[in-house]
Amino acid sequence: MPRIRIISNNPLVALSADDIFVPAESILPVLNQVRDLVHIGHHLLTHPLAGSLKPNENPYRSVVVTKEALGVDCQSVRLVEGAIAVASRMLTERPYRAWSGTVLADLQLVDKALLASALDSFGKAKA
């Protein structure tokens, strides 16, 4: 099983000391943090775009990378850069709505459930 690091802005996700919480109500700062890690050699373990809610619909995102920098991985670079391009363009065209607290809680739940699906695949405990 890979040693992992979670980068997330979702307050519903329980993070460990190895993980990084990004205090932002937008997916972009999370993706930028992931890109910075990928550029210094961390590998993506989950796709930076998760779920069918679009980057300008769900502001919460949790992405998993390798805990260690293993050398630059071209596929990881391509996927995170592609995700940032899509998210930036969509957010420019249509920014986040001012959702109610209930809706935000549901959006957090969906992100957490998709992360849990990944952790389950890795054989890790649920987030």
Added chain:
Amino acid sequence: MRLELCSITIRDVRFSSQTEVKGDVLYVDKQEMIDFCRDERLASIDIEIAKPNEATRIVPVKDVIEPRVKVEGGGGMFPGFVSKVDMVGSGITHVLKGVAVVTTGKIVGFQEGIIDMSGPGAQYTPFSETLNVVVVAEPQAGLLQHDHEAALRTMGLKAAAYLGEAGRHAKPSSTEVFDCPPLPQALKQFPGLPKVAYVYMLQSQGLLHDTYVYGIDAKRTLPTFIYPTEVMDGAIVSGNCVSACDKNTTFHHQNSPIIHELFARHGRDYNFIGVVVTNENVTLSDKERSSNFTAKLIEWLGVDAAIISEEGFGNPDADLMMNCVKLEKKGIKTVLVTDEYAGQDGASQSLADADPLADAVVTAGNANQVIVLPKMQKVIGHKETADVIAGGWHGSLAADGSITAEIQVITGSTNELGFSRLTAKGV
């Protein structure tokens, strides 16, 4: 494996004291159907009928299912859910053609999934043309989202099986026969024609994003071979509640136009060998494993070319490209079917991933296209959800009741199996 798919054309649906098909009318005993669909997780169930050309909106749509019944052959409809997990896909199946069960429900706070039975929105969904038996359910207080989704999914399948049963003894108006011989025989058919397979990608990322094959969550499976007739008998069931425009409802699976078109040209333009179902999981290792197994299976089938259809956008674009590239590198030509999020003007990059080997791609439309949906006289489902439409924005719901939103909110508008009327024509 040989399936006779017999259509019973239905031209009207009415409530009555007995559920039955008489002539071309489906009569529904509303109370009996509600009792059949009951689930302890659901506090209430109601049933309404929506017909083409009515000023009716159904929202938020969760699934659409075609009523069918197994008349001869092994197994029953929707194996793993309504029936035991016996193999299906052979014998005789009756279809109530023209009828659809539509389920609605507020599982989470944000909403989508609109079917307008008339007006401009109706042109973007095939379900404006079906006689819709809409099942509206409310959950028990405190029911968790996972359980709510499962309850609605099961309720819809039971509702379709209940109505399908009414067609068991009805006289079919037309019959199609689909013959799927074992692989050694299939490969010897039609020498000289290219052998073609179909890679059927299923959304499987987690809560509200799942698909089931014979009752098992697709994310927990490896890619496998499935006879196309198994798909017609309800072997694939949707639990995918997000991205109304390009999710495959159970109805889409039952009626996959790619499978039907492959059969239509089988023996004339090519030799259709069969279907490989694969998943779209969250982790990259799952994506690598599944695309490796897909490429291996397709190569093992000995085909010359494959059609690959995607479900969803963004994350599964990576699965689509992995499947494409790995097949192309084995010398197997591919054609991809997807949709686009190319911006409201259609000028932006369409997918989140790409590869030069993906040089034959069919689009099912641009989900960012904006549409104005006028107010409808009647709303079935949860009318208050119009203000929290995921494909809309602040101000989408106008004071006059109209909704301005992207067509991604409309059920099936850019369906990636091609089950729509969107088209592009050269001028």
